[in-house]
Structure formats: structure tokens, C-alpha cells
Amino acid sequence: MQFTIEQFWELREYIYKRTGLKFEDTKLFFFKRRIENLLDKYEFQSFDDFIRYIRFYDADGKVFKDLIGEITTHETYFFREFEQLQAFAEICLPEIIEEKKKIFTNSINIWSAACSTGEEAYTLNIILREMLDDYDNWNIKILATDIDEKCLETARDGIYSERSVKFMPVEYQQKYIYRKSNGFAVIPQLKKNISFEYLNLMDIKKIKEMSGFDFIFCRNALIYFDDESRREVVMSFYQAMNSKGYIFLGHSESISRITNLFKLKRKEGHILYYKE
Ligand SMILES: C[S@@+](CC[C@H](N)C(=O)[O-])C[C@H]1O[C@@H](n2cnc3c(N)ncnc32)[C@H](O)[C@@H]1O
Numbered sequence: 001m002q003f004t005i006e007q008f009w010e011l012r013e014y015i016y017k018r019t020g021l022k023f024e025d026t027k028l029f030f031f032k033r034r035i036e037n038l039l040d041k042y043e044f045q046s047f048d049d050f051i052r053y054i055r056f057y058d059a060d061g062k063v064f065k066d067l068i069g070e071i072t073t074h075e076t077y078f079f080r081e082f083e084q085l086q087a088f089a090e091i092c093l094p095e096i097i098e099e100k101k102k103i104f105t106n107s108i109n110i111w112s113a114a115c116s117t118g119e120e121a122y123t124l125n126i127i128l129r130e131m132l133d134d135y136d137n138w139n140i141k142i143l144a145t146d147i148d149e150k151c152l153e154t155a156r157d158g159i160y161s162e163r164s165v166k167f168m169p170v171e172y173q174q175k176y177i178y179r180k181s182n183g184f185a186v187i188p189q190l191k192k193n194i195s196f197e198y199l200n201l202m203d204i205k206k207i208k209e210m211s212g213f214d215f216i217f218c219r220n221a222l223i224y225f226d227d228e229s230r231r232e233v234v235m236s237f238y239q240a241m242n243s244k245g246y247i248f249l250g251h252s253e254s255i256s257r258i259t260n261l262f263k264l265k266r267k268e269g270h271i272l273y274y275k276e
Contacts, residue, residue, distance in 0.1 A: 001039075003032040003047050011035075011051055019068060019147065020202040020229030027071075034070040038063065069148045072224070076116040078123050078160075078168040081219065081251055087270040088215070089127045092246045096214050097132070099244050107139040111213045111240070113201060114221030115144035118155025119164055121194050122186050124217070126168075126176050129190075143213075145199035155196045158186040202229060207236040214242050220250040227258075234258045241275045248273075 008028045015021055023031070035050060042063060044050040050063075058064050079085060096108065108128075112121040121144035129135050146152055165177060165184050177184045199206065201221070216237050222230045237247060238261045247262060249255055255262050255273045262273040 001036070001046065003028065003035070007047050007051060008032075011054070014051075014055055015068070015071075016226070016229075018064070018202065019200060020225040020233065021068075021072070022224065022226040022229075023071070031071060035067070037070060038066055041066070065147070065149055069150050072148065073220075074116045074148065074151055075220070076119045077164045077166065078119045080120065080123070080167070082167070083270070084219075084248055084251070085123065085127060087268070087272060088124075088246070088248065089131050091267050091270065092215070092272065092274075093128070093131055096244065096246075106137060107141070108215075109213045109242075110140070110142045110215045111210075111217070112142060112144040113199070113216060113218040113237070115146050115151075115155060115196070116148070117151045117160075117164075118144055118158065118194075118196060119160065120144070120217060120219065121155070121196070122158065122176075122190055123168075124215075125190050125194060126172055130172075140193050142194040144194055144196045146196075147198070147200045149198060152196045152198060156191075158191055159183040160186075201225075201233050204232055204236050207233070207240060210240045212242060213237075213240050214245045215248070216241060216245070217248045219248060219253075222249060222253050222258075230258050235261065238262065238275060243275050246272060246274045 005025070005028060008031055011031070012023050015023070035047065038044070039047070039050055044053065054064050054067065100106065100108065110124055112124065115121050121142050125142055128140055132138060144155060159180060160183050162184070165173060168177070176190055177186055201207070218237065222233065225233065234255065238259070241247065247255065256264065263276050265272045265274060
């Protein structure tokens, strides 16, 4: 079946408007292959039928969500970008703890935005447990969101492949995951304070209703957005954060290229961005 460049452009534009995701012309064949899976699954007769359905009839957005799941990258694993996590654990977290103590509050709110299958959220929870001797005295909430429902289901199940847990330090593997017939499961305690929820990062209106985050992690997702969408998302993160809060993007994504709202801090060889 033919998938024309015009059909690709139409779909691409529609996807961009709804998600901020940008795709080059070179992705045409990749799109074709991925959408063919959906044509079979939902029994569409042609690409035109598919595009028309997505645009005008997909009231609950199910097919659109499936499409986004097919064309996005979900690569993630426990303790990804270790150095950055080290900065979080050893520099940022102690600072925030001191700030919280000053204002007599015990709540810490973290957002893992574009969490994919959840390894990042569980990793942050492990770090908090390891860093805070009095972990149980703190009211720690981790919100983990993604646009892909299938990823979120995996995240809620908390069962992972060997590849996912490969970079988790061995002593943490012994403490926080256990072997099951279908993979490695995170211990129930690690799940208690994490909620996995659907959120499209381009739903700026919704993000504007969110507030109180001490840390926002949005790593390896904004690289797929164009400059304008990226800026919009990061600016909405800014208003959702507490002052003194830290933002972490992926290694290849530079905050200062996106906005100058955040202050830069250099400490122990790390470059960190925070809200003043
Ligand atoms: C490569 S994963 C990053 C996972 C994790 N943050 C990490 O760094 O390991 C990118 C994730 O971004 C999600 N994503 C892409 N566009 C999104 C959007 N508009 N809103 C929310 N999530 C989105 C994808 O579904 C995917 O799970």
C-alpha cells in the first residue's frame, strides 16, 4: 500500500500540533512501517482512512495514543545518566532538605515528566531512600507522567527486563528488586509514593494547574520537540516549581539554549539549573 509524502506531511503536522513532536521527511518509511501495524490492528483499509479517523473520529484518542506509542522512543533504564543523578543526590537533595527544614516542612515533590516505563521514577525513589536516614519522616511524592499509556502500564506493574536493571548498582538490586518468572520486580515499598499518570507535555493548560515541585526531571524527551514547543514546556515547568527547585534535562539538552529563566550553578564539576 502506498503512503505518500503528502499523507506523511498531513499526519506529521497533526501530530506536531497535538504533541510538539517534530519529524523529518526521512521518517516517512519509518512512519509507514509503524502505521501498517495499526492498519492491521484496527482494520483500516488505507492510510487515508487511518488519517481521517485519527483527525475526526477518534473521540477517546485511543488510536492516536497508539500511534504516538508506535513512533516515539521509550528507551530508558534504571540509573540512566549516573553523573546527573549523583549531582541530584549529593548536591541538590541536601540543599533542598536544608531549605525544607528552615521552613518546617517535610514534603518533597518530584516530577518525572516523560517517564516512559518508569525506571527513572523508581531510581529517584531508591536514591531518596538511600540518602535520607529519616526517609520515613518525610512526605515524599513522586509524580511520573508520560503520553504513552502502554509505557505507564509497564511502569505501574514495575516488572523489568535484565537490560533495564543492568546499570543498577548490585547492592541496590539486592535491596530493591527481586526475580520473578517474567522479569525483575520492584519491591512494593518503592511503589507506594509514586503515581503514574497520563500527561501530554503539550497540554500546557494542564501543566499550568500544577505546582509545588522541588525537582523536575524531563530527560531525553524534549530532544524530539521543536524549539518553540520546548520553550513552552520548559516555561510551564518553571511556574510549576518551588523556588530553589532544580530542573534536570537530558545530557544533550541544554536549558540555557531554551530559556534564561533558570539560574545556572556550577558545583563540583556539575552544571545545575534551578529556580531562584
Ligand atoms: C526516551 S523516553 C525518556 C525516558 C526517561 N525520561 C529517560 O530519560 O530515561 C521519552 C519519552 O517521552 C515521551 N513523550 C514524547 N512526547 C511526549 C509528550 N508530548 N508528552 C509526554 N510524554 C511524551 C515518550 O512517550 C517516551 O516515553
